[in-house]
Amino acid sequence: MQQPGFFDLMSFGPGGWGPAMLTGALVTLALALCGFAIGAVFGAVAAFAKIAGGRIARTIADIYTTVLRGIPDLLVIYLFYFGGSTVLTSIGRLFGHDGFIGLPGFATGAIAIGIVSGAQHTEVFRGAFRAVHRGEIEAAIAAGMHPFLRFRRIIAPLVLRYALPGLGNIWQIVLKESALVSVTGVVELLRQAQVGAGSERQPFTFYFAAAILYLVITSLSSITFRQAEGYFSRGVRRSR
Template identity: 80%
Template structure:
């Protein structure tokens, strides 16, 4: 029998796996964006707790970042996937349902990625806040800006500018971490490659295609972050 080649398998025509693989890549990107956003929210709160919180908040944030950076991401994903369903079933029982309620893999995965990347976001935001010159905040106080205006006009834009390179790194990590969510059965890029590999018995071609699509996504995103950095640093004089 004639073995199909790489381009035949990945073609966009009749019987080709091209369209579903691209769909998988799209799901990967959406999953990563969800995880990254959740992580940014967690990170912003934890960074705030570390910078301006009282003792309890500081310790809580410290424990959060230490634990989440010390245990494998896969463990967190398993915990949310299996644990989330157990928790929902328990909550359901309180409300009189006696069936099993599953947490969808996508939600569990996005939440797990969000919470693990939140620990990295925390350090990025904290470092970026430290980089904001005290004089700029003083100047804002001197011109009479109230707290919220100061945050919105001065602190937030400056923190974002300083955080951008770090956020780019976190995004790349999140993107690669999203591949682990395939263990929960979410049909993202890697899971789609597994399905294709299983049904055609051509694992090499499918995993190679997946790797190439990941490389495309990471290249596009690093180019985007680079141009964003140039844009947001346009007012900064160098040298």
Template identity: 70%
Template sequence: MNQPSFLDVISFGPGGWGAALLTGAVMTILIALSGFMIGSVIGTFGAWAKISGGRTIRVLADGYTTVLRGIPDLLVIYLFYFGGSAAVTAIGRFLGSEGFIGFPGFLAGALAVGITSGAQQTEVYRGAFRAVHRGEIEAAIACGMSRPLRFRRIIAPLTLRHALPGMGNVWQVVLKESALVSITGVVELLRQAQIGAGSTGMPFNFYIVAGGIYLMISTLSGAVLQRSERHFSRGVRRG
């Protein structure tokens, strides 16, 4: 029996793995986006806690960023998946159910990626806020702007402008972290490539294609972030 060619493997026709790899790529993007958005919310509150919170809140925020930036991301995914499964199983038994109940793999992965990226985004937003010139905030106060209006029209846009480069770096990290979520049973791009490699005995072909898809997603998202940076930097003189 002749071994299929490279083009046969990645095709969308009968016996091709193109559709499966594309589905895996979509799952990768969904995991990365979900984790990044969760991390953005956590990072916003974490930065606020470090900047404006009381002593206890600042200590808790510092502890959060120190712990999450100091332990492996894979360990966090394990804790969410197996810890969540243990909790769901215990609740099920309390309600009369029997047997093991697994925590949804996608949810566990998205939460774990969000928690880890939230620690990084906390520092990104905190640094971005510190980069806002104090005189711009004082000018807004002098104009009589209320605190919500000041945040909406001055602080948030300027902070976002300074945070975008760091957010781009965090996004690239989150995109690569999404490959770790396969341990929860989610079939994302890398896991699909592993399945295809095992089924056809052509690991090099599948991993090359997976690498190309990752690079394509990374390049396109990087272009979007660069365009966003230019948009929010309109009217700013560059040195």
């Protein structure tokens, strides 16, 4: 019996794996978006602590970035998922619940990825703030802008302009790290490819299809970040 070809397996018709692979790609994209957003929040807070915080805040931020950048990402996911489930199970037993209580795999994975990427966000934001010319901030102060308006109109747009190239790199890293979340039971793109490969016994076909989908996502992401860089660099003279 002849095995089905690539387009037969990836079709959207009866017996095709197209819908399942596309769903896995959407789960991957959702994981990456959530993790990236969470990481941006942690990174902004830690960067602020390093720039304007006191000694204790700076120390905590330094420990955060050092530890999270030195521990493998998969280990962080394991610690959050199994550690958090163990804590919930212990709390449940105090209230008479008998059995294991597991954390939601998607939420746990997104938080773990976000906290890990937050360490990278921190350095990107801190470097971008240092790149802002001091005279631009002093001019805003001289114009009488209060701190919030100064941050919204001057500091935030300039920091984002300088941070975008680094944020684009972090996004690509987060996108690839989303494949690690499959250890929590989440069926993302790579996990779906593994399921299809085992079911149809054609691993190359499914992994090749997964690679194509990853490349599509990364290519569209690169275009988006380039457009964002162009938008925030309006009015800036580029050197030739």
